[in-house]
Amino acid sequence: MVTMPRFGPATRDALLAAALAVAALAVAVAWPGVRALDAAGAFLLLAAHAPLAVIRGRPTTALIALVVLVLPYHLLQYQHHALVPAEVIALFAYAVLGRRVRIVLGLVAFVLAVCVIGMAMRAGGASVREQIAVVEAVVSVVIAVQVWRSHRARVATITERAERAERTREEEARRRVAEERLRIARDLHDLLAHSITVIGVQAGAAAHLVAGDRPVERAELAEVLNAIAATCREARTELRGTLQVLRGTDVGGPAVLPGPDAIAGLAEAARSAGLEVALSADGAGAAPPEAGVAAYRIVQEALTNVVKHAAASRVTVTLAREDRGLVVRVADDGRGPSGAGPEGFGILGMIERARSVGGTLDAGPGEGGGFAVTAVLPFAGVRSGAEPVTPG
Template identity: 35%
Template sequence: MIVVFNFIAGALSLLGTFYRHSVIAAVLFLVVVQAAVLFWRRTQPIAVLLVVIVTMIVAFAIAPDREPSSPALAFAVYAVSVYGPGRARLVVVGAAIVMVVVAVALLLLNDFDTSRKLLPAGVVTLIAWVIGDYIRSRRTFFSELVARHQKEREQAAEEERLRIARELHDVVAHNVSAMAIQAGAARVSGSSSAEALESIEAGARATLAELNRLLGVLRKSPGAPLAPQPALDEAEALLKPAREAGLEATLKVTGEKRPLPSALELSAYRIIQEAITNVLKHANASRVEVVVEYQPDALLVTISDNGTGGNSTESTGHGLIGMHERVELFGGEMKTGSSSLGGFTVRAKLPLKS
C-alpha cells in the first residue's frame, strides 16, 4: 500500500508541469525508485533512507523548481525511527533539527527561496521521526510488559510445581514408609495380625485420598474434594505410625498457644511429618520426641530421636530439601545435628511476622 501510494503521489506531482519529456521521464523513474525501495524499509531502513535522499537530490538537480520533499522521505525517516539502531536514529533527528534551524535562520535573513526548499523537508523529517519514536516506545513497552507477565506466570507455575512436589513427597513418603515398616514388622514377627493389616489398609486409603485431592486440584475438576489442610492440632496423629512400629513417640507443646497463619501452620505440620518419616526410614530408633514451642515472635519445631541411621550430612534427599524450602519461604532457619537423646535432631524456626 505504501509503495503504491508513494508512486501515485509522485506521479500526480508531475501533473501541470511544463518540463521536457526527458525531464519528466527521469523524474518519473526516480519516483518509481523511491516507491520501490520502501518495500525494504523494515529490514533495511538506513539503506532505504539513503536511496530516498539520493533520488531527491538527483530530482532536485534535474528540476530545481520542484519541491524537494516527498512522501517517501516521511516513510523512510519513520522506518529508521522505528526499526533503525540508536545511533542512526540520533543522526536523523539531529539532521532534521539542523535543517529546521538553518531554514528559520535563512528566513530571518530574507533568503526565502532557500528557506522554502529546506523547511518542508526538515519539518517532514522531524514529524516522521517523532511519530516513529512514539510507536517504537509503545512497542518496547508492550513487549517488556508481555515478557514480564510471561516471567511471572512461569515463576508462579514453578512455585506451584515445587509446592505440589513437596506435598506429594510429604504425604506419600510418610504413609508408604509407615506401611512398609508395619508390613516388615509383621513379617519379622511371623504373624499377620488383623490389627497390623487394618493399619496398613488405613494408611493406604489415606494415601489414596491425599493423592486424589492433589490430582483433583491439578485437573481443576469441579468435583475435586476441597478438604481443609492439616493443622498442628492434628500433629498427634503423625505419631501413630511410629507408635505402631514400636517406637516411643511423644508430643510436647510449650508456650502460649495461639492462631497461626494457615500457610505457616501447614509448613510446620509437613516438617514434623517428614522428620518422623525420616526417623522411620533411616534412624533405627526406639524413641522419637516432637516439641512445638510457641515463642513470642516465632514457632519452633524440634524433632529428635535416639537412633543411629541419620546424621547431619545426609541433606541431599528430597525430604530435607523440602523442609529447607518450607522454612525459607517464611525467612526462617533450620538446623540439623545430634540430639540430646543421642541420635538426630531437626530444629526449624518459623518467624511470625506482625
C-alpha cells in the same frame, strides 16, 4: 508465458533516481527561470540525483553528496524548482534511515533556506516569492518528517510497553505454574513417602513375625495388620483432601487440611513402626492454619526420615510457642544425618515448607548425637507460595 523481471531494492532506487533526473532536466529546460540551463547546470542537476541511488544503504553519505551538488546549482541561479523532488526525497529518506536526524535535517534545511533566499533576493521581484515558496516546501517536508518520526517513536514505545507487559504476564503465569507444581510435588512427597515408609516398616514387622521360629499369636499379627490398615486409611483421607484442594472442589465434603492436632497421629504411626516417640505439642494450639499445616508436614517428613535412615530407637517431637513464633523440633538418637542422601528431597522439602510461611529451618547433627530438625514458623507475616530452593 512472459516472466516479468524482478528488481532488487538497489536497482529500483537507481531507476527511480534516473527517472527523477530526466524529469528534472525536462523541467529546467522548459522553464529556465532566472538563468537558462547550460552544460554546467545540466551536469549539476543530473549529478544531484545520483546520491538517491545509494541513499538506502548510505543515507548520511548520500545526503552530504546531494547538498554539496545542489548548493552550487542554487548559487548559480539555475531553475530551483527542478531539484525540489530530489531534495524532498533525500530529506525524507535520511529521516527514516539516518542517525542524529534532528541535527542533520535542521542544518541541511537551514543551509538550503539561506541559499535559496539569498539567491531569490538577488534576483528580486516575483522570484523572491517563488523561491520562498520553494524553501517553505523543503522546510515543510522537514517538519512533516519530524512529526512522522515522533509518531512512529511513540507507537514503537507503546508497542514495546505492551509487549513487555505481555512478557511480564507470561513470566508471572509461568512462575505461578512452577510454584504450583512445586507445591503439588511437595504435598505428594510428604504424604506418600511417609505413608509408604510406615507401611513398609509395619509390613516388614508382620513378615518377620510370620517367618520367625516362635509361634505367631493371632492377636499380635492382627495388631500389626490393623496398624497397616489404619495407615492406609489415613493416607487415603489425606490424599483425598489434597486432591480436593488441587481440583478446587468439595466433593465428598470440604477438604480438611492437617494441622498440629494431627501430629499425635504421626507419633502413633511412628510408634507402630518400632520407635519410642516423646511428643510435646502444648504450644501449637494457637498457630494459624498456614503455620499449622507447615508444622505438620515438617514433623511428618522428619519422622519419615528417622524411620527410613536414622536407625534410631527414640525420637523427641516438640512444638513450643515462643516470641518469634511456633518452634518445631524433631530430634532422634540415631546415627544421623537422616534423609541426607544425594538424591533425597526430604530436607529440601522441609526448608521449602518453612520458607512458604516466612520461617526458617535448620537440620544437622544433634548436640548429644543423632540428628535434629528445628523450624521456626512465625505467626505474623505469613505469606503464600514457596521459594524454590537449590540444594547446596
